[in-house]
Amino acid sequence: MSIKLTQPKRQQLIIAGIVFLLAIMAFSASFRKLAVLEYVGGLLIWTAILTFIQGFQRAVETDRRSARNEAIITLLLGLIYVNAALLKGSAIGWFMLLFFAIDAFAQARLFYISNKKGKPILRYALAALGNLLMVAGILLLKGKGQEWIVAVSGAFRIAGIGLEMLACKLGQPDAIGVDVATAMALPDNPQVRASAEKIADEEEERAPIDRGWIISFILILFFIHLGRMGFDRSASGILSPVVALIGDLVIALILSFFIILPLHGLLRKSTRPVERGLWKWVLKVPKENWKWYSLRHVAYWWLERRLRLSIRQRKAGYSLATAIRSGLQTGLPFAALLAAIVPVFGMSWYFDTENWAAGIWDGWAANRTDTWRAAMIKSVDPSPTGQSFMLHPQGVGDAGDFSFIVIGDPGEGDASQLVLHNQIVKVSEKPEVKFAVISSDVVYPDGAMKDYERKFWLPLHGVSKPVYAIPGNHDWYDALDGFAVTFYDSASAAKTMRARKEVDLNITTHTATSIHDMIAEGARLRKEYGVPTGYQQAPFFQVQTKDFAFICVETGVLRRVDEVQLQWLKQALELAKGKFTMVLLGHPFYAIGEYQGSMNEDFAALHQLLRNYHVKIAMAGDTHDLEYYQEPLKGADSGQVMHHFVNGGGGAYLSIGAAMKPKNEMPEKVWAHYPAQAPLVQKIESHNGWLKRPAWNWTKKYDGWPFSAEWLSAAFDYNVAPFFQSFMEIRVERSQKRIRLLAYTAQGPLTWQELEKSEGVMPPGAKPEDAVEWVFPMQ
Secondary structure, eight states: OOOOOOHHHHHHHHHHHHHHHHHHHHHHGGGSSSOHHHHHHHHHHHHHHHHHHHHTTBSSHHHHHHHHHHHHHHHHHHHHHHTGGGSOHHHHHHHHHHHHHHHHHHHHHHHHHHHHTTOOOHHHHHHHHHHHHHHHHHHHHTTTTHHHHHHHHHHHHHHHHHHHHHHSOBOOGGGHHHHHHHHTTOOOOHHHHHHHHHHHHHHHHHHHHHHHHHHHHHHHHHHHHHHHHOOOSSHHHHHHHHHHHHHHHHHHHHHIIIIIHHHHHHHHHHTHHHHHHHHHHHHTSOGGGOOTTOHHHHHHHHHHHHHHHHHHHHHGGGOHHHHHHHHHHHHHHHHHHHHHHGGGGTOHHHHOHHHHHHHHHHHHHHHHHHHHHHHHHHHHOSSOOTTTTBOOOTTOSSSSOEEEEEEESOTTOSHHHHTTHHHHHHHHTSTTEEEEEEESOSSTTTOOGGGHIIIIITTTTTOOSOEEEEOOGGGGGGTTHHHHHHHBOHHHHHHHHHHHHHHTTTOSSOOHHHHHHHHHHHHHHHHHHOOOOOOBSSSOEEEEOSSEEEEEEOOTTTTOOOHHHHHHHHHHHHHTTTSEEEEEESSOSEETTEEOGGGSHHHHHHHHHHHHTTOSEEEEOSSSSEEEEEEEOOGGGTTOEEEEEEEOOSSSOOOOHHHHSOGGGOSSSSEEEESOHHHHHHHHHHHOOTTTHHHHHHHHHHTTTTSOTTTTGGGGOOOSSSOOOEEEEEEEEGGGTEEEEEEEETTEEOBGGGSEEOTTSSOTTOOTTSBOEEEEEOO
C-alpha cells in the first residue's frame, strides 16, 4: 500500500533531513582542520532559519512558540560563534555558559509542562540533561576543549531540533482559515468560518499584486545601490550592488521574522481576550440585522484585520516562497529606511549593506590570495632571487642622504584622507625625499578600479616623486586588478592579470580586451594627474643600498606569505645582512595595545624570521593610527631591540584600540601612540548624539565587552576637525650615521605633547613642544 504525502509533510521531511545533515557536519567539525567556531556557527544560523520557516507550518500554538524560541536562541548562538574572532577571549565561554543554562531551563520547563499533562516527552528531558552536562563541562574544563564542546553541543542541538520538527503536528493548507480560527480559539460560528475562508481566498488572489510591488521595491533599491556604488565591468563592480541588495533582503527578513512579527505576536496575545470578547459580542446579532451606523461594523473591521494578519502569517508556513514574500512585505520598508539613514550616523561599516560586499570579498580573497600571488609572481619572474623586485628610485644610492615617506591605509576618499593632502605634498616636495610608499589598503572598500580616481589619484595630486605601494586585505577583494594597473608597469600588469585568470580556470569576467582597457585607463589617469606610478612588478619589492635595506612584505588577507614570496624574502634578508634593515608589512606584529604576532602560526613564524635576521624596524599599516612598541629580543639576541611602528593613520577611520587601552596592560614596557586618549575622548563626546551615547559609555567603562573598543572604532568616526590622521618620513642620514623617523599630522610635525607615551620614549633633553622623532644609529 503506497502512502501519499501532502506537500507540507514532504517539506517537513525534507527540512528535517537537511537539519540532520547539518548535525552530522557539526559533529564532524571536531575531527577536521576547520575554524570550528565559525563553521559550527554557520550551521547553527542555517538551522535557525530552517526552524523558523518550518515553525509556521505547525498547527499547535505551543509548537509554533517553541520553534520561534529555538530559532532565536540558535541564531544568536550561531552569530556569536561566527563572530568569535571579534570577541574577547573570555566572552565566548561566558556566552556558551549562558545559552546552555537558558536552554536547559527552557527544555526542563517543556518537560514539566508535558509531564503535567500526563504525556511526558522524553526528548525535552534529554535535551535539558545534555545542556546541563555542557554547563558542567565548561565550568570544569575552564576554557579547555572549547572547540570540542562547540562541535558536540552544536551537533546535539541541531539534531534535537530535527527530532522536534518530525514530531510536531502540521496544519492543513486546504483549511487554513478554519485552522487559524481554531488556533485563535474563536467561536465555532458559520460567520467566523466564512470570514476566515473569504480572507484566505482574498490573500491568494492578491498574491500576484504583492509580488509585483515587492519586485518593484527590490529594483528601486538595486538602482539606488548602483547609483551610489557606481558600476564597472569588473566582478566586484557588477556584483557589489547585488550583494548590497541581498543584504537589504536579509535585513528585511531578519527585521520581519525576528523583531516585527514577534513583537506583533506579543501585542496580539496580550489583546487576545479582548478579541474573543468582541467576536462574541459581534456574533450576538446576525450581520444582516446590523444597523448601518452600528459599532459592530467598526469592531468587525478590526477583527477581520486581525484575522487577515493571522492568516497571512500562517500561510507563510505552507511554502518557502510565501514565507519569503510575507517577510519581505513586512520588512522591506524598514530595511530601506535603515539603508537610507545609517550612513548619516557614521556607522556604515556595521549596518550599511553597501559595505557588506567587502565582507563577502574578504572571505573569497582570503582563500585565494596565496594562490593568486604565487601565480602572479611566477608570471613575471619564474625563479625569484634576492635581487628580484629591486626598485631604484632616482637619488637613492650608496652615497649621500635621502628620505622617503610612508602613508598607511589612506583610501576612504573622505575628509579624513583629504585633510592630509597639503602636508603630504609639502613633505614630498623636499629635495631629500626621493619616493613615497603606501602601506596597506590603498582603496576602500574593495580595491576596485572605479574608486582609484577619487580615492588615490585626487588625494595624491601634486606628488611628483615616485609612488610605490603594498596592498592590504581590501585591495585583494578585486583580485588586485586595480592595484596592478596602477602600480605595476604595463607588461607586468598584463602578465599578472592573465596569470590570475588562468589559475582561476578562466572563471572571471576578464577578457584580453578588458585587461587591455584597464591598463590603458591606469595609464590615462597617471598622465592626467601626474603622479608617478607604474614601477613595480609585484605586490612586494625592495630598495637596497650598501648600508640600508628597505624590504616591503605583502601579507595578504590572512597575515601570511606564500612559499614563493617567503623564499624571495629570505634571500632579500640574506642580501641585507650587515645593513640597517627596515621591513614594511601589510599587518603589524603589535597593534591596538596588544601583540598580534600569535594570530596564526605563519605570522608568528614571519616575526621570528625577522628577529633571526636582526631587523631593526618593523612597520605596518592595517590599524588606523600611529603606534610604537619597543620589543627587547631574547635568547641569543638578548640585549638587542626590534622597534615596531603602526603607521596606518593615512586617512581611514581612526582606530581607538590603543588610545582606550589601560596603560598597565600594554604588551611592552616602552610604548607610545597617537592620538592620546584625552583629545580623542573629547572629540568623540563633543560629536556623539543620544543614539551613540550608550555604546560610547559602554566602550569607555567596559572596553566594549564582549567586543573591543577597537572593533567599535568605526561607530565613532567623525570626519570633522580636529583630525588625528598621520604619516611618517624616514630619513637615511649617512652624514650623521643615523636613521630618523619623523611623524606628521594634518597640522604639521607631531609634537611630544600630542603623543601618549611610556617612560623611555621621549629622548633626554627633549621638550614637550619639540617635534617627535625616533633616532637609531645606522650601525
